[in-house]
Amino acid sequence: MSLIEVKDLEVHYPIRSGFWNRVTDEVLAVDGLSLNIEAGETYGLVGESGSGKSTTGKSIVGLEKPTRGQILYKGKDITKPRNRRELDYNQDVQMIFQDSLSSLNPRKRIEDIIAEPIRNFEHLDKNQEKLRVLQLLDIVGLDADALYKYPHQFSGGQRQRIGVARAVATNPKLIVADEPVSALDLSVQAQVLNFMKRIQRDFGISYLFISHDLGVVRHMCDNIAIMHRGRLVEIGTRDDIYNHPMHIYTKRLLSAIPETSVEGRAEARAHREAVEREFQENQSRYYDKDGKVLPLVDVTDTHKVALPADEIDKEDK
Numbered sequence: 057m058s059l060i061e062v063k064d065l066e067v068h069y070p071i072r073s074g075f076w077n078r079v080t081d082e083v084l085a086v087d088g089l090s091l092n093i094e095a096g097e098t099y100g101l102v103g104e105s106g107s108g109k110s111t112t113g114k115s116i117v118g119l120e121k122p123t124r125g126q127i128l129y130k131g132k133d134i135t136k137p138r139n140r141r142e143l144d145y146n147q148d149v150q151m152i153f154q155d156s157l158s159s160l161n162p163r164k165r166i167e168d169i170i171a172e173p174i175r176n177f178e179h180l181d182k183n184q185e186k187l188r189v190l191q192l193l194d195i196v197g198l199d200a201d202a203l204y205k206y207p208h209q210f211s212g213g214q215r216q217r218i219g220v221a222r223a224v225a226t227n228p229k230l231i232v233a234d235e236p237v238s239a240l241d242l243s244v245q246a247q248v249l250n251f252m253k254r255i256q257r258d259f260g261i262s263y264l265f266i267s268h269d270l271g272v273v274r275h276m277c278d279n280i281a282i283m284h285r286g287r288l289v290e291i292g293t294r295d296d297i298y299n300h301p302m303h304i305y306t307k308r309l310l311s312a313i314p315e316t317s318v319e320g321r322a323e324a325r326a327h328r329e330a331v332e333r334e335f336q337e338n339q340s341r342y343y344d345k346d347g348k349v350l351p352l353v354d355v356t357d358t359h360k361v362a363l364p365a366d367e368i369d370k371e372d373k
């Protein structure tokens with residue numbers, strides 16, 4: 057059994073307008089999405105801004121209420137609050153955010169920020185609690201003097217470490233990491249990704265790693281789902297997605313990864329332009345008559361893509 061099974065998830069947001077603030081329309085932020093996250097793996101959810109990644113992550117954590125569909129944990133649907141309580145779901149599944157300055161309470165000291173989730177689930181005395189917080193700070197590579205400081209007294213990378221210490225405090229099985237390094241400099245990104253990997257190894261945690269950038273998730277993820285307009289357009293192992301991408305939208309995201317070598321840059325630009333031309337010229341191939349992404353079709357056991365079924369064999373897999 058997978059750790060988490062998301063089945064046909066839909067999340068609609070109401071749009072209100074007019075004097076009476078009535079609901080006049082809705083946004084289909086997530087429009088029928090299914091994926092499985094296995095124990096101990098990092099699962100990448102990648103797509104451009106507005107594709108529905110954060111809404112999916114928040115639904116899995118229980119911060120957003122699905123309109124339809126199921127999210128199964130240990131075989132039970134945690135969209136029902138009763139099951140969440142019974143399974144200690146709020147303890148087992150945690151979230152870290154991109155903007156650590158606004159997600160960590162600016163008026164609280166680090167000791168209280170990290171201790172807060174522990175207080176919700178365990179009854180430790182003051183000394184035991186402080187020891188636990190010190191251990192957690194040590195795990196994420198911060199000194200004991202961090203205890204008495206406030207979030208604004210740290211750099212962005214250090215604040216992400218504090219966010220991870222807080223998330224790890226309840227010994228979770230899954231951490232939903234929503235763009236955890238997007239706000240950081242490249243060199244700091246690498247450090248944070250490395251220590252997230254180490255913590256994963258040490259604690260056996262799974263990550264749902266949300267990003268708009270296929271470059272960032274490349275070395276982190278075992279499996280990757282590409283999201284577009286609230287649906288998945290391609291899903292596969294790291295090898296499927298990076299070495300055998302099939303959907304034009306995946307190819308566009310891959311072509312957007314910055315090329316570091318000077319020689320490679322002109323070639324990369326030409327490739328990006330060719331992918332863009334292919335996308336513009338074949339738009340109708342990728343959507344149904346209502347403009348929705350097509351259903352996923354199996355390519356192999358691990359690889360699925362949203363293309364017309366009769367075109368799959370023609371692809372250069």
Ligand SMILES: Nc1ncnc2c1ncn2[C@@H]1O[C@H](COP(=O)(O)OP(=O)(O)OP(=O)(O)O)[C@@H](O)[C@H]1O
Nearest residue numbers: 069070083085103104105106107108109110111112
């Ligand atoms: N609380 C909300 N109320 C109304 N619409 C919302 C709300 N939250 C998100 N949306 C809309 O739902 C769609 C998906 O948003 P979501 O934040 O899930 O996408 P995303 O892929 O995570 O993008 P980003 O990286 O920019 O956050 C967007 O059109 C967004 O404007």
